[in-house]
Amino acid sequence: MTDALSKMLADKPYILADGATGTNLFNMGLQSGDAPEFWNVDHPDRIRTLYRGPVEAGSDLFLTNTFGGNASRLKLHDAQSRVREFNRAGAELGREVADAAGRQVIVAGSIGPTGDIMEPMGTLTFDLAVEMFHEQCEGLKEGGADVVWVETISAPEEYRAAGVAADLAGIPWCGTMSFDTAGRTMMGVTSAGMVDMVEAIKGSKPLAFGANCGVGASDLLRTVLGFAAAGSERPLIAKGNAGIPKFQAGHIHYDGTPELMADYAVLARDCGARIIGGCCGTTPEHLRHMRAALDSRPTGTRPTLEQITERLGGFSSPSDGTGDSAGPTRERRGRRRS
Numbered sequence: 001m002t003d004a005l006s007k008m009l010a011d012k013p014y015i016l017a018d019g020a021t022g023t024n025l026f027n028m029g030l031q032s033g034d035a036p037e038f039w040n041v042d043h044p045d046r047i048r049t050l051y052r053g054p055v056e057a058g059s060d061l062f063l064t065n066t067f068g069g070n071a072s073r074l075k076l077h078d079a080q081s082r083v084r085e086f087n088r089a090g091a092e093l094g095r096e097v098a099d100a101a102g103r104q105v106i107v108a109g110s111i112g113p114t115g116d117i118m119e120p121m122g123t124l125t126f127d128l129a130v131e132m133f134h135e136q137c138e139g140l141k142e143g144g145a146d147v148v149w150v151e152t153i154s155a156p157e158e159y160r161a162a163g164v165a166a167d168l169a170g171i172p173w174c175g176t177m178s179f180d181t182a183g184r185t186m187m188g189v190t191s192a193g194m195v196d197m198v199e200a201i202k203g204s205k206p207l208a209f210g211a212n213c214g215v216g217a218s219d220l221l222r223t224v225l226g227f228a229a230a231g232s233e234r235p236l237i238a239k240g241n242a243g244i245p246k247f248q249a250g251h252i253h254y255d256g257t258p259e260l261m262a263d264y265a266v267l268a269r270d271c272g273a274r275i276i277g278g279c280c281g282t283t284p285e286h287l288r289h290m291r292a293a294l295d296s297r298p299t300g301t302r303p304t305l306e307q308i309t310e311r312l313g314g315f316s317s318p319s320d321g322t323g324d325s326a327g328p329t330r331e332r333r334g335r336r337r338s
Contacts, residue, residue, distance in 0.1 A: 003172045004146040005106050005207050008060065009235055014269050016294060017239060017277025018054035018062035019287050021110070023254070025050060025065070027283075035077045037069045040089035047090065051097040053284040058291030061106035061275065062098075063149055064090040066140065070132045072114040072124075083132075084139040091143025108149035108174070109140030111162055118157045126161055133165030141171045150175035151212050151239075154186035156197050167203045174275075176212040176237050179223045183320035191226025191320070199232065210237030213279045215316040216244045217256065217264040221271050221308050222320050228272040228302070238273035240264055242281030244313075254281025261286040262293035263311045270300045 008015060025036050028046050039047055047065050054062045066087045071080040079086075091109055098105040114132055116124035137148050148171050150162040159175055166173035177185050177194055184190055189197070191211075198209050209232075211223045220240035227236050243256025256264075261278060268276045276294070278286055309315065 003207070004104070005061070005108075005172065005174070008104065008106060009208070009274060012060070013299075014273070014294060015060045015106075015275045016058060016265075016287070016291055017108075017237075017275055018059045019242070019278035019282030019284065020280050021050070021063060021065055021067060023281050024053060024283060035068060035074060035079065036065050037074065037086040037090065038077070038079070040065055040086050040093060044089070044093055047093045048097055051094055054287055055097060055101050055105055057284040057287035059105070059277070059287055061108055061277075062094065063108045063110040063151070064094045064140065064143075064145060065110070066090040066136065067110045067112035067151070068115075069139075070111070070114050070136055072116050072132060073112075083135045084142070087136050087139030088143040091140045091145040093143075095144030106146045107144060108147050109137070109143075109145035109171075111136050111140075111148055111150045112152050113154065113158060118155045124158075126157055129158055129161035130164045130168070133162045134168045137165050137169035137171055141169050145171070147171065147207065148173040150206075152176070152178045154178060154189070156187070156189055156193075159197065160201060163201055163203055163206065172204070172207050174208045174237060175206045176210050176239060178213040179211050179219065180214050182317040183219070183223060183226070191223045192230045195227055195230035195232045198234065206234070208235035208237050208275055210239070210273065210275070212237070212239035213241060216241055216313065217260070218308050218312040218315050219317075221264070221267055221303075221312070222305060222315060224268060224271045224273055225302070225305075226320060235274035236272050237275040237277075238268040238271070239277040239279045240268070241279045242283075242286055245280065256281060256286070258286045258289035260312065262289040265290035266293050266297050266300070267303050267308060267311060269294060270303050272302065 094107040148166045153159045217240040242254040
């Protein structure tokens, strides 16, 4: 237990992670279609501001602006030769902000999917995925990231490839998948299937695993309950969206209020999550309410599906992907706190 995240998990009953990256960068002026990773070099002050947001709101951990910093995604912007540069710069800025916080803050190097489909359905080979992720891991490690944070993955092969890449770079890692359709990832993985996959990894297993993004907070917590029911003793991660996205006046807005995300954070803790944060739509204001709720409300018993929907709204589908009864569906969202 020599890495910073393991030590923090040993010292704290739960860890507050950060919120959205894209949402907050768009609020700073990032344009749709632009690669955010360019800002690590071209607009470092904006990235410092991005990182300071969750730190000042009370987060113990934040992700770097490197989600799409792999060769496949950067090739779309003719920047595939700058992978290591962008990842190193993103981590360096994070290290600077964390070290100035006056308390321990974990810098988690974000690694998102390649955007390609793995064989045999697509053309991406396992070895090529490892190579691309390894390049990112090396840049993040050089920049001072404490841990690699693999997120929004759908395919088990891509998840495992990221773990192999972290091993090659000699840096610990965490990993979340995104569960969208009826409690499954786009490639069909269920919550129980993810637990089996994590436990079967032959190299270094993730320090923590879980779910991020997906549909809404209710669905994500149903998935977290699935992880807990599968009996894994590894720390669980919950990073749910701030409500449901809605297209209004030419922009995407998330309807989750800070008060709703405070309820979500406490429910996530009671579901068994040790690392709790937000994903799309989650701003520092949401995080401040989440921090206050986690610190002031006592830990409760594991919530039922009905209790989750009563507080956060119904599920988007009647099934969680495992064949179990799922409880109320999204039509009950009118009962959610606003």
